[in-house]
Amino acid sequence: MSHRKIRKVAVLGSGVMGSRIACHFANIGLEVLLLDIVPKEPNDAEKAKGLTLESKAVRNRIVNDALMASLKSNPAPLYDAAFASRITTGNFDDNMKDIASFDWIVEAVVENIDIKKKVYEQVESFRTPGTLITSNTSGIPMHLMSEARSEDFQKHFCGVHFFNPPRYMRLLEIIPGPKTSPEVIDFLMLYGDLYLGKTTVLCKDTPGFIANRIGIYGIMEALHTIIDLGLSVEEVDKLTGPVIGRPKSATFRTLDVVGIDTVIKVANGLLAGAPNDEAKDMFVLPEILKKIDENKWYGDKSQQGFYKKTKNDAGQTEILSLNLNSLLYGQQQKVKFAALEQTKAIEDLKPRFSVLIKSADKAGQFYRRTFLGLFKYVSNRIPEISDELYRIDDAMRTGFGWELGPFETWDAVGVAKAVKLMEEDGRKPAQWVYEMLEAGNTSFYKSENGKRLYYDIPSKSYKVIPGTESFIILDTLRANKPVFKNAGATLHDIGDGIVNLEFHTKMNTLGGEVVDAINRSIGIAEKDFQGIVIGNDGANFSAGANLALVLMYAIEQEYDEIDFMIRAFQNTMMRARYSSIPVVVAPHNLTLGGGCEMTLHADHVQAFAETYIGLVEFGVGLIPAGGGTKEFTLRVSDSFEDGDIQVNNLKNMYMHIATAKVATSAEEARSMGILRKSDGITLNRSRLIADAKAAAISLAEAGYTQPKQRKDIKVLGQSALGMFYAGANSMVSGKYMSEHDRKISEKLAYIMCGGDLSAPTLVSEQYLLDLEREAFLSLTGEKKTLERIQSILTSGRPLRN
Structure with a gap:
């Protein structure tokens, strides 16, 4: 540089x-x-x-x-x-x-x-x-x-x-x-x-550069196909959303958000600017877009587009969809396709494609037309818009939010298999694809020695994607034998004496198997390595504890099981803090509840700039009991200076838990005290695990020694507790808080003040952990807490009861 x-x-x-x-x-x-x-x-x-x-x-x-x-x-x-x-x-x-x-x-x-x-x-x-x-x-x-x-x-x-x-x-x-x-x-x-x-x-200086050229082609191809197949707005959004690894807003909702006028402008620009494009007819506006343009129904900015928000007779908000034939808005219809039913059980995105593209129903027809058209189109855009195929995938993943770019999708279907389907459909790809297959190369990408390689067309060989030499991509390590693996997590050797533990439960929740994996992995790292990183490539770092399990035990009144579960989780967090090797946690995106507690107990945190982190247990009628409440209390104690109005510092930390506040970025997490000054922030998500590994190495090389458990945490006792109880009283009488909220907030205050002590006192971490566990257990015995957990699990909405 x-x-x-x-x-x-x-x-x-x-x-x-x-x-x-x-x-x-x-x-x-x-x-x-x-x-x-x-x-x-x-x-x-x-x-x-x-x-x-x-x-x-x-x-x-x-x-x-x-x-x-x-x-x-x-x-x-x-x-x-x-x-x-x-x-x-x-x-x-x-x-x-x-x-x-x-x-x-x-x-x-x-x-x-x-x-x-x-x-x-x-x-x-x-x-x-x-x-x-x-x-x-x-x-x-x-x-x-x-x-x-x-x-x-x-x-x-x-x-x-x-x-x-x-x-x-x-x-x-x-x-x-x-x-x-x-x-x-x-x-x-x-x-x-x-x-x-x-x-x-x-990019090259060509019309629409890369992302808009391919993205608008894809949208226009879908529009032309929909009209031919007679599909509805809802059907298309169902077919082009998360089921194929695209954003929830799919096709039409995205158009409404972006502005249909913008898309029309770009399509017209491409039609005029790329006269030699073999698929330029795709950029000609279909009748439906011309009519929408005449009506100026440009989406959200004009309050109606392919969808329209209205109020029904009962005064509730309703979202109507546009009938593409009559141009009238009506109630959205439920959508069902055999192809989608067949792939419901396929969790992993890649194997879904080969099933979808072969399906005999209308969905299968739609996928064949749009995917095969896209494959042909991108193969012809090289070398016009880019010399390397990985740049096209990078642009579509990061600019349009696709989980897999066009060439990655083609790999998922199978390159040769897709070419055969394309020929049957009269859409042959570019000549270089045939040359690649004839030379015995069967895919656009492959992994070797933990590096991701792409097929380089001029040299007809595979090369490492430039600029990614310093990335650690867990996906490419799957070919290697893991150091340890169970149903919830995998431990990879990422070189230089560092291992990485990744979770792979749903939403990366922390159930028994993940807790077991954290313990076992720290044990392995202490014996054979110099440090451990806990990080993953999932959509979110971790949504916290497995609430469904807590609810099940609570309904069956298996309090011993809950007690055992919390002790195991607390001990594991303390194990992470007090191990003989550095433990670095690398959170990103949603890092809630137990995921936040895991982060609080790291020797060093390397957070992605877009980390939305917080202790959210209060929202389901519980308090953080994996050491989160203890850790907040400990950090407040460390912030006390002589002459401070110490109770104010305590109140700020208490409010973070009592309002279930989530930081909206790593920088905000730092100002909330969840990240320390010494913790690091990584701006590029692809570099996160590599940065965390570097932090683990530097801690190890600086002569890391195992810290001692703390017994000097200053808690304020009765004087502060009285203030919190009085505050809760006035909140209840002012109708800002329900009786059940009062109960939870008093239990939280009781822990953070160190219990009913007559004067400020120094206590140990274990003392606070025991208070945490008792409070959590007692709350799982409350009917209103169980109703709150039920509400979050079934509707995703917090219940105020």
Whole structure:
């Protein structure tokens, strides 16, 4: 990587994308300047205040309003609301001169080439030579934008296409212009990955780049097929959602969210921009889209699209769907397909495809048309839009949220098998696919020595995917013999004396087999390795304890079983904290309840930036009893300083548990005290386990010694307890809290104050764990708690009783 350092970024254009891109740069700690145009005149409110066009508040109104709208939007664009202070606003007329001191200029103005060119002219007069200048465009060719610019500008100019919302969407397309220097391309590819946490995909300067070219083709192919087969909106969304590893919003719900007008615009652009595309007829709008365009039913932004939200006679919200023939909205119909029934029992996504594509019903017809069409299309896009096939898969996975990209899906069906089906259907793939098969290569990807290889077309051989050399992909280790495995978890040797324990229960819940695996794995690591990482590649790190089991024992009044279960879990958490080797936990996405407790007991946490972590037991009428309440109490005790109003610190920690608060990012988890200052945050999910492994090695090499159990935890006793009880009383009398809530909150306060002690006292961890376990056990004997657990398990909704 070059010596280039990025400290300050200027973002030009504060629309939906511009202000959110500015927020994501602020997320990673950069100083950001966000600029937009000066309004033509003051508005009425400004005139009433006596402001003129010379007033700063008026001149910066457009940019300030846009940034405020972004900051208030949901999901939040910032990891922590406090990071907004890293963004300064201004306008093109007064502040364009300031870009001279900035390291990277990001242009994100409207998709209009004339406006973009005008902005570049202004940039050129203030920009310091050598500064990066990039355009966030979803389709305007680089060569048209950079022509007529200086040599230095063209050398440092590149397309960097973020997907919306930039904090959450992992795809970052990098599109070089005709004169972009290779140093700039290499820098952006690595910077996007390492610092912005993105999957960076190198694209060619072709219409729609990669993700939109393939994605819009897929959507248009589906639309044409639906009309031919007479399928309904609901049927298609059922066929194109999670069952094939695509987002829940499937096809039509996605179109409504993105905006049908946007899709129409991109399809028209592709039709005009890619005249030599052999499948260009697919980009011709079907009649149904033309009618929707005439009616301006663009989806959520116009309150109706393929779906429409209304209120029924009883005043309840109802979502109606569009009949594609009559163009009338009606109630959604239940959908059933034989093909989907056949694959219900197939948990793993890959084996599902070969069953779906062979099915004799309408679903099978739909899948054959759309998959075979997609396979042919992507095989013909190489080398037009990319020289390497893995880039197309990367773009579709991270830009459109597909679990498997087109070539990975083709591998799942079987390459040769799919080619045979394609020939029967009169859709032959590109010649290179035949050459690959003739040479005896049967798949696009394969795993060797824990590395993932892709088929490289020019050399007709398999190569490691560049940039992934430092990733640890657990999936590729499955070919190796595991160090240990049971029904709930697998222990892999990930090299350099470190093992990784991954869970594979439903939602990665922590049942008996996982608890057993954690104990056994720590034992194995203590004997034969120098450290252990607990991390996985699942959709979520862990949704916590197995509630269904707790409910079953509680209904049968098997309290000894519950007691045994909690003791085992507490002992396992303490085992993780007090082992002779470093234990590093690598949480990501949902990390709730027991998953959070596991994290709290690690020697070091390496968290993915998007970690939503918290102790949520209160919501089901319980308290955290896997050491979570003990750990929060211990951390409060460590934060006490002489002269502190210690009870306030305690109250803050108590409220996190009592409100079942979940951090909305790893940064927020740090400010809540769930992550410590010394814990690490990884921005790129693909690097998480590798980063956790590095942390385990450095702890081991620094001479890790087994810590001693704590006996010096300061608890405040009766004085604090009285305050908590009084607070609960007033909450009940003000009807903010039910009687059952009072009962749980008093039990929680009792543990965190160390029980009914007459004065502040030092207690041990075991003392607090015993209080935790007693409280949990007593609550499983409460009818109202069981009703709450039942509600979460059956409807997913918390019950307030």
